[in-house]
Amino acid sequence: xxxxxxxxxxxxxxxxxxxxxxxxxxxxxxxxxxxxxxxxxxxxxxxxxxxxxxxxxxxxxxxxxxxxxxxxxxxxxxxxxxxxxxxxxxxxxxxxxxxxx
Numbered sequence: 001x002x003x004x005x006x007x008x009x010x011x012x013x014x015x016x017x018x019x020x021x022x023x024x025x026x027x028x029x030x031x032x033x034x035x036x037x038x039x040x041x042x043x044x045x046x047x048x049x050x051x052x053x054x055x056x057x058x059x060x061x062x063x064x065x066x067x068x069x070x071x072x073x074x075x076x077x078x079x080x081x082x083x084x085x086x087x088x089x090x091x092x093x094x095x096x097x098x099x100x101x
Contacts (some may be wrong), residue, residue: 017079019048021088028091032073040070040091047086051079065089074098 021029021044029037046053052066059065059076068075074097076090090097 017084017086019086025088051086
């Protein structure tokens, strides 16, 4: 029998984060070719279940800002664990995405 108040790993995985996409990121996503944009959208939606999936990296110099890679594109996002929110800040090509943060 489990002690009350202890969350099992199954219950933790059921917590869903709310994914919020900033207007700027929506505009950036609309400029990406559709074949890449669909996969990027899938990655963004998957962040609701696992905001720190395998392959994500924490950006140095920022608190709780991470990035995911897909092809030559990057998804930069902020995680607020206390409110269960993943906020997509930017989406763009790797060559210039970090200049705009």
